[in-house]
Amino acid sequence: MQRKEKHALFWGVGQLTVMSGSVVWLAGDYLLPLQWRLYFCAFCLTIGMAGYWAGTQFFIGRLREIQIRWMVPGILIAGAIFSSLWTSDNNWVAPGSGAALGLMLLWSGSRLIGAENRYRLLGLTLMARGGFNLLVAAALNPDVLVMWFIGSSILKVLSMLGLVYAVQDEIQQRYARTIDSLSHGFLIRDRRGYVQVANERCARLLGFNNAQELIGLHVCDLLPNLTRDMADQYFRRFEAEGVQYPISDTAIMRLRNGNSLPVELLGSPYIERGQLFCLVQLLDISERKKKDDLLYQAARIDPVTGFFNRHALSTQLAQELAHAAAAGRECAVLFIDLDKFKRVNDSFGHAAGDELLRTAANRLHGLLRPCDVLSRFGGDEFIVIIPDLAPNSAEQMATDCAAEIIKAMGRGFELSYHAISVTASIGIACYPNHGGDSDTLIRCADIAMYEAKKAGRGEQLIFNDAMNAATKDGLVIDGALRGAIEANEFYLVYQAITNSHTGKLTKVEALLRWNSSLLGPVSPDRFIPVAEDSGMIIPLGTWVLDQACRQMAHWKQSVLDDVTISINVSAWQLAAPDFVALVSQALIRNGLSPHQLELELTERVLIEDAANVQAVLAQLRALGVGISLDDFGTGYSSLSYLTQFHLNTLKIDRAFVMDIEHSERSNNLVHAIIAMGHSLGLQLVAEGVETAGQAAILEKMGCHYLQGYHISRPISPDELLRFADDRAGRAPAPYSDYAI
Template identity: 85%
Template sequence: MQRKEKHALCWGIAQLSVMCGSALWLLGENHFPLSWRLYLCALSLAIGMAGYWSGTQFFIGKLRMIQVRWLAPGILLASGVFCFLWNVDNAWLIPGSTTALGLIMLWAGWKLVCVQNHYRVLGFTLMLRGGFNLLSAANFSPDWFIIWFTVTSFLKVMSMLGLVYAVLDEIQQRYGRTIDSLSHGFLIRDRRGFVQVANERCARLLGFNNAQELIGLHVCDLLPNLTRDMADQYFRRFEAEGVQFPLTDTAVVKLRGGNSLPVEMLGSPYVERGQLFGLIQLLDISERKKKDDLLYQAARIDPVTGFFNRHALSARLEQELAKAAADGRECAVLFIDLDKFKRVNDSFGHAAGDELLRTAAGRLHTLLRPADVLARFGGDEFIVVIPQLSPGSAEQMAADCAAEIIKAMGKGFELSYHAISVTAGIGIACYPAHGSDSESLVRNADIAMYEAKKAGRGEQRVFNDAMNAAAKDGLVIDGALRGAIAAGEFYLVYQAITNSHTGKLTKVEALLRWNSSLLGPVSPDRFIPVAEDSGIIIELGTWVLEQACRQMGTWKQSVLDDVTISINVSAWQLADPGFVELVSQALIRNRLAPHQLELELTERVLIEDAANVQAVLAQLRALGVGISLDDFGTGYSSLSYLTQFHLNTLKIDRAFVMDIEHSERSNNLVHAIIAMGHSLGLQLVAEGVETAGQAAILEKMGCHYLQGYHIARPISPDDLLRFADLRVGQAPAPYSDYAI
């Protein structure tokens, strides 16, 4: 039955062969000739002896393949020798056979006693049987036959039972050791819940000294929190139809000592003697649970700041909104964006940037209530959720919190022994006024944050529907911008800039226009901010530079041969490492002198990344290209820019020029700007000149150049060429005579 139990097979064959030989000798007298009986009995004896020998050798682990190969020849040789001896004198038949079996049994018993302590009873039984056989062979007489037969039968039965026990015990030990060697707990329970089998690992897991202590206990005795009803209900699952095995469950079980153990239970049914049992494996998943907890934390916690990340924020915000809806309360979301973070990373490295984020997050956390939620949304963006607010109080509460945050961020940070000034722009959206779900609230707070950043540094804005309309318009424009350059939808117009004293056309400004195939004409104030946010401004600025320089090349040998062309440049372009080379190549390709190109920057461009901008402008000045500061007076108007960046031209914003005739304050301010420009050696251009009176006042103040509708509107290259031709060779005249 068990092919691995070859000792059982050998012992069984040996016993069967001996019995067959005895029966053949006693009952075969009338059926076989004496010579055949002798030979068959000799063969049976040889097979019996070989069976006991090989079975014992296999049992103690010393049977070798070479010995197996010599068994058959040995049996034939031994049977031949026995047959020959008995033919010579058949009086040796019974004593000889008994002696041979006795010797082999003595040897087998001695081997078992010496090698396997567990089988000493079996070994001694075989030795007694062998000894009795030898004693019988020496003193056998017919008078002792009944005694001999009784004792022999008893010893034979005992040895056979011992051999059966040895086989079964080997099987039991094998499976017992297999179960004990398992790295997880294992037990077998019956229908009533009592433990029938358990291994040592299971005992240790459940806080017992050894497996034997578990045998006979009810599973409720092993797990204090388990009730009998729960144990019975679990067992009934083994009898349910269509169940896939093994049954897999995870639980945190309470042990006898009060400790908790997370386990995974694998259950399978097992039928023995017609009764259903449950095979239960217990796997200690403490380490796996720790790893799962770490993965769960990694999925929810930002590794830099230690606060919620975007995914955890979304889930938490949904919970807070559900509570607010159930309680009739409000909730506020603050979207916070730190300024200058990229500059910190570029200047001091990402480690310093991470330290700034950690410090900023810690500072934010100190300003919040225990119930408030702080999360890092990504990059230098944070979100604060203020939950459970009274109806009508969300906006004011959020605004007050935003003001405190802006104030706290404005105190500066110490990084790498440097004092870093960081400001924050904050957008606010409230539930239910600005959205009913987490996605819409975060999106609207983000929109409001961008509006705050447009207003300047350290600003906050509350979301309104107008912002949403602008954001949707931005999305539409962003989609239409993709491919607009390749489709040839952009073109340039040029606005004349004339000398205020002579009226001579000395400069032109190239202005970008877009006639979208989807949206029709789109004004620059709509698509330029979108292009900057999306990064398309770099590609667009490159196209403008190429087109403007190419146009200047076509004006060679005309009245516009020595005109300076001015184009606007964004911060994105200055941050591009290849920008200076791009400018140089554009001048070379179109055979333009460097002084014929002037790049216009806004104050915001100068302050975005001052160190990098200063380095790029130095390279452009070395190239010979002019630098102009556009819209002076409308931004931060820091006078340090005028010396720090070594500008060539200052353009006075139209907001001051338009009231110069009627506002003494505007008049005095423009006059002061012009005087300051003269003292710094800057060329001055007045924008938005729309009347002859404005032109006259500016000329008298000493402004060098004029630009505006009174001079000329933005026009096509051909119209600008005709406009220039009209002014060649003419004496200065009122600007209204030449206005286009």
């Protein structure tokens, strides 16, 4: 039935022809005349012997192509010889056939015994059958004919059963070897939870010596923390309707030796003889988990100081506020800024600045209680959370702590063999007096810190309502935004994004700028949040989309004809029902190909209304527009977005790039992000590239594109065109040629 098993075919043909010859000979003249019976039996005997010979040779792997080609001539010659011998004396038909077949069976049995130990019993059976044939052939007479028939039949049955077993055993061994060759663990369990099949890799993963030790064990015996109810519940999932296979789970397994093993379980149903079984693959994901942990740490830990970053701080502060609300306690937030830190960077370089940040962070940490939280909020800014304070004690506790911090910073620092004097300005906000959520408290503490700077630096101030100038500023900006589009107060500048290896200008990012007739130049970090809060971001985003596409149309027939332009998109825009149509119309109206447009999203955009965002992104992908995740690595949740959303590009946040020359930790983190991006087939853009050394390192790591002041500042369309013409007119040296 399986054409690969040619030994079964040869043995089967051999046995059938021998039996056919025996039947025809015993039937006598009722079936065929004597002469024709002699011919028939002679050729049946030779074909039968050839079948046993070829089957045995194929089974032990010794059958060659040239031997197969000589089989037919050999059968004809041997058949002619037997025919001529038996024609002269037909009394030799029975003993001659028995002797010839017996010799062949003896040869086959000896070959099987010598080839494989597990087929020794089959070989002995064939040899016994061959010996019996020889013995009977030597003394064959009518009186022992019945005895010969009975004995021969028994041995035939035994040998054929052995041949069937040999074929089945070969098939089983093939599949067993296939299962054992899998790089993952594999087992089959039944409904009751007992292991029926397992491979060697599974045994090693679970701490057993070999796969045979697993057979017959209950899965609860393999995993100490697994209960029978849990095992049964897992199996019932395969009986549910509409389940998509394989069922994927991840778990931390406790092995018999006490070690932990992170695994991914891929389960699929399997039915045999009407019974449902479960096939489970066990994938060791230790290395994947290490990379995930590294990226998770990158999302939570500041690479310079080793303490929390701003995103981890927000999460921790929200937890502390929830605990304070439930327990009737208070909490204080200290916003700390190192005064004149920029002078240190400018005078001694970024490496010295990083060393100052590390030393200052360690000094801050030494002043805090074990339960207090320290984080680097960004740049030279730190935030301290003082949690779990008694009612009406938060402000006093915070001011005492702030005084100690100012005093500690005032002692100065030894940096690059120079005594550096750095002061700290501190703003304080307390829960519940100044706010009930983390964003409000941080904003209030930030406002208080700026007021402390204005008061003369090296000061501390507690937030009060009079400081809330930022809110008033937001109201002023909101009023000025009304009518700003119609008054043509907005314009776009463009920052080049170049190929890291060739230096070719392949992408540009459109950046929005506002020169208000009322307020003068207003930075995006001031007016974008106000525009989002007021809803003005939707018409503003539409204006940016139209303006950027129109500019691309103007660049046609120039060196910028086929560049990709990227624009930032807010959550409000994606939520607009006509957003996809607006994108499509802008492309058509300006004669652009969809691949020339890339939309940049932040993690916040992906968080808000994820289901709707997925639907909109699917429509944009169908349109052919690229999707980019901006500031990747600044939030741990971004790891899940790589599987949940189909992205084209990751933009590595400048916070990681700025330290790769001087920080091994930052270098390793960026390398991990790039390697992960490559494995997912994503394009990678490094933001904030400010030095040739950074560019060279990123190129060697395999980062596809570079963006930053080292390449070009944001410039006007005409300046960008000249920049592109200049790039096209010369062959830029690879960044790896720069000295690092």
